[in-house]
Structures are given as structure tokens and as C-alpha cells.
Amino acid sequence: MINTKRQEEIFFKILMIISICVIMSILLFIIGTVLYKGLPALDWDMVSKLPGGGFYLGKEGGVLNAIIGSLYLISGSVVISLTLSVPLVLFINFYLPKKSVFASIIRFSFDILFGVPSIVYGAFGFALMIFLGMRASLLGGIIAVALLIMPIMVRSFDEVTRLLPRDLPDALLSLGATKYEMSKVILRQLMPGLVTAILLAVGRGIGDAATVLFTAGYTDNLPNALNHPAATLPLSIFFQLGSPVEEVQNRAYASAVILTVIILILSFSARYFSSKYSKNKI
Amino acid sequence: MKYIRAFKDKSARQIMLGIAFFSLLLLLVIGVSLLLKALPIMKEKSLWALLSSGNWKPFKGEFGFLPYIISTLYVSLIAIIIALPLSLLSGIYLCTYASKTISRIFEPVIDLLSGIPPVIYGVWGTLTIVPLIANKIAPRYVEFSSGFSVLAGGLVLAIMILPLLISILLEVFRSLPKEITDASLSLGATKWQTVKKVMLRKSFPGIIAATVLSVSRAFGETIAVLMVCGNIPIIPHSLFDACYPLPALIANNYGEMLSMPNYESALMFGAFLLFIIIVIFNAISRLTLNQIEKRFSL
16 A cells, blocks of 8 residues: 555656656757757858848848847837836836725736737737728837737736835835835836846747737838838748748748847846846845 | 925826726727727628638638637647646646755746747747658658648647746645645645645646636747648648648738738638637636635735
């Protein structure tokens, strides 16, 4: 009897260790595959040149258009979603009473928005653009991606804000500060958490293809106005991979390396900031 | 001076309140605008006809969503069948057996997996999973498969929902009061018995909620699925048949749909369908999770 009990325990423990190892090796396998296929095709031209004539037939050029386009797009959407998320989170945490129903409804609606898939944001952005009479453009992409990353930002910033000890706002208020002045001080205190939230949102926004597919369009040039279409890195990978020419496919792998490296940097710096934050927690 | 400060405070409050209302409306606005776009096709055909017909001939005005719905369900089902045991086992391990070092190594792994963009999963899937299925797995069971199949989509999706599933499961397990497991252990139960008879039983609603959330994440995944599923609008009959999930349909046809009004409306109907199902799934599971959190934190 005791023997079977032990055997069962050991059996499941081994299964657990196997599944942990499987998950870890999947990550290594994915990154390894991308690097193995992409690194040979990666050269300085890839990141420094625009697609030249016949780029999609294997002639020379790079994906600078997509890199710059992605950067423009993500900075625009971060600005938009920041100006909405920061006041919102401060509002539900410090302006509304502690057990406010309104605050929990807002939190709940962002939980749901967080689950809405990017293709739906893309379709909604597209419907909105038709309604406004816009064509596929940088601005359209910025709006759609801002909608996509706002729930991520709100949720992760809210999580940090809720952990802030209530003494600080109470002390500020008792000194006669208005709530608005209090929020400014608290915001400084919450800065590392906010940076983590931004980095998370940037990571998600820069890698998403389904939102920008409808809204931002694609072009070989650098976008120089808000109403011009803009290329993005994920779409550039997607389109190049669809080509039958082998060199172009290799370039897709190289572009995948660029995107993966960007994501890795973002992810590690998010971790760095959040660990720094948890060390400073009072 | 005093008035300026009060004025600033008041106007800031008004602006914040405005933003709060705007964000509440967002969900509604997305739903309504997709519905408005979908109305033309819904007027022309009954909801049942759209959902149950397998005929997809946009040029003849026939829009049957059945193949896409079946494909989405099939792929997501495969994904959750693969992902759930993996995440349950590793979640339990991290909560009960694992040393601090292992958790510290494992956490960034989950973060990175959730950070990798869908298009990279797609690239990886076409490079590894698709040839593996075409050359090694499929020939044992069927005569021919291109590899772009239900199984490929399911496998890639399984990996993509792992991080979400594991992190919610961990939250659920960690919200269990320590007293219950301690009581079980002090009565002489082994760790595994405690897991089986106490932890899993107590967190069952949470596990269901986590599963539903992950399934709805799988429903909406677009680019990765589009790249590995083959995109043939037929009802898949085996794991090795190509399929065409709903999000892939929307993403693939955005360019050409403008020329035919009904086509656009039909695709928007697809987006609306996806939206409504995912919102309902999310709402139910989030409510469950919130309740669990409240019950145990008291």
C-alpha cells in the first residue's frame, strides 16, 4: 500500500519535471531555430537599407522601412495610450473610494479588453477608418495599436499602483495637498512600475501583425507623414516568407532575428526594472 | 493661488472621469460598430443559415461560416488538450515541489514565451512543425499531408497559450490558503496526495476559468495560425487535413473585400462573432477568478 503511494508520487514528480523541461526546451528550440536560420542571412544591409528595386525577387536592400515604421508606430501608440492609461489608473486608485463599484467595473472591462484578440482590434480600426474616410496609414495603425496595448498598460500599471502603501497618499493629503498634487508625487514614486508597463506594452505592440494588417498598410518607403502608409516588422516578415524566392525567404528569417532581438531586449529590461522596483518596495 | 490649485484639481478630476467613461464605452463601441458593419449580411440571411452552411462562395453571394467555425474549434481543442496537462503539471510543480532556484529560472522562460510575437511562432512553425508533420508523422497515418494542418495549428497554438495558462494557474494555486494544504500534510498525507485531494479539488473552478480564458485566446490567434494551417475552406476530417480558422479568414481577405459590399459585411460578421464569443468567455472566467480571489483573501 505504502509502496504504491510512493510510486504514484514519484511517477507524477517525474512527469512534472519532464513538463518543466519540455517548456524550457521549447523556448530554446524556438529561439535557436530562428537564430540558426536567420543569422547567416543577417548583414548590415538588412538593417541599414531600404528595399531596393527587385528586393522581393532577391535583389539587394534591407528592411529599414519596416524597422523605422514599427518604431514610429509604436511610439505614437505608446504616447496615446499613456496619456489615457496613467490618468485612468490614478483615478480609479486614488480619486475613487477604496471599494468603489465603478473602479471594479472599469478593472473588469479592461480584463475583458485584454482578452480581445488583435484581429478584432484590427477589424474595428479598419471599420473606424472607413467611417472617417481614411486610407491605410500610419495614423490608423497608431490608433489600432494604441487600443491593443492600452489594456496591457492599464492592467500592469494598476497592479503596481494597488501595491503602493496607502501611507504616502494619506501623508500628502494631510499636509494639505490637493489630490492632483498628490497624484504628481505618487506618479514619481510609481515610475519604475510605469516603465515596466510601457516595456510590456511595447513588446506586445511591436510584434503584433494582425492589428496593423488592415490599418497601417505596407510600403517600401519611409513613412514621412501621418496619413502615409507605414511598413512594420511583423508584416515584413510575413510578406517575405510568402515569397517563393529562397533569398527573400532567408531575409524573412533574418528579419525574424531582428524582431526577436528587439523583443528579448525589451523583455529583459522589463524584468530589470520590475526587480529593481520590488527591491525598493517599502 | 488657492483658487488656481482648486481649479486644477477639479479640472483634473473631470478629465479623469471623462477618460474613465470613455474606457468603459470602448468595449461597447467596438461591439456595436462591428455589429453595424455586419448588419447587411445578417439582414439578407438568417443567423442560422450563416452559421450552419458550409458553402463559401463570395462571388455567388454564399457565405457559410461552418468550415471556419469547425476549424477554429478543432484547432483550439487540440491546443488545449496539449497545453493543459503540461501547464497543470508544471504549475503544480512550481507551487509545491520546486526550489526557489527553479522558479527563478522558470519565470523568465514564461515571460519570454509570452513575449515572442505571433509571427515568430508562425515562422518557427513553418520551419519545424510543418515539415515534421509532412515527413515523419503524417505518412504513418494518411497517404499525403502537406504538413499545413489542424495538428500544426494546434501544436503552435498550444505553445502560444502556455504562458497565459501557466500564469493564471499559478495565481489560482497561490490564492489557496496555506492552512488547507498544511492541514492535509500534517494529517500524514504525502505531497502528491495533498495536491490530488486538496489543491486540485479546491482550485477546480479556477482551473476551469483558466482553461476557458486560454481557449478564448486560442480562438483569436491570427497570424501564427494563418501561417501553419493551410487555409483551405473545407471542413477538416482528420488531424492532417488543412483547415481555415476564422481569424485567418478575416486577415487573408482584407484587401479584396472592398469590391463586394456583402463580402466585407460577411467578414465583419466573422469579426463580430469572434468578438462576442471571446467577450462572453472572458467575462465568465474573469468573474470566476475574481470571486476566487475575493473568497480566499478575506
